[in-house]
Amino acid sequence: MTYRVVCDENLEPQVVRYLGKQGHEAVYVPDVLEKGVSDAEIARYARGNSYAVLTNDTDFLDDDRFPELKVLYYGSLQDSAYEIAEAVDEAGEYFPEHESLPQVLWLD
Template structure:
C-alpha cells in the first residue's frame, strides 16, 4: 500500500524525502495551498479530500480529529525537540506498522519515545 502523507509546517523537508524514498506519496504544506499561512481547517479539508494523513507536532489536529473526525487520519509526533535524523530513524523503525494503521479510513497514531498509541 502507498501511504499518502501531508507534512505540517514544523516537519522538516527531509521527512518528506524519507517517505518518498520509501515509495510513499509525501507533500509539505509549504508547497501547497497558502503555504505556512494555511489554516488548520483548510489543511484538514485538503487532506480528507485527497486521501492524505496529516503528519504534525500540533495538538490541535489531535483535538480536531477526536472531536470532529477531521482530519480523518493524523500522525502526531510527540518526540519533543529531537533532531530530524533521529525522527527519521524512529519513523523508519516503525514505518510498516504506521502504514498498516493508516489503511483505515479513520485513524489517529501518536508516535512518542518508545511508544505508539493508536486510536481507530
C-alpha cells in the first residue's frame, strides 16, 4: 500500500522525506505550488493529481467546501515528522488503496 500525499505547509518538510522512505509519493505544498497558496488551490491540485492532503488545517475538514477531497488530518503538531509519517503509513493497514480512504481520516 502506498499513498499519493500532498503535505500542507503547516507540516514540517521532513514529513515528505519520511513518507518517501516508506514508499509513498509525497510532495510539499511550497515545492509544487507556492508558499501561502489558498486551501482551494491546494484542494484543486490534490484532486487533479489524485493526492490526499495531509494537513493540520481544520478548514479541510469541511466536506461541503472540499467535496471529493481525501484528507489525512493530523491534529497534533507536537509529534515529530517521523511520527506523523508513521501514522500515515499505519493507515494503510486499514485502508490499503487510495480509493478506500474515507473523505477525512483522523490520524491521531
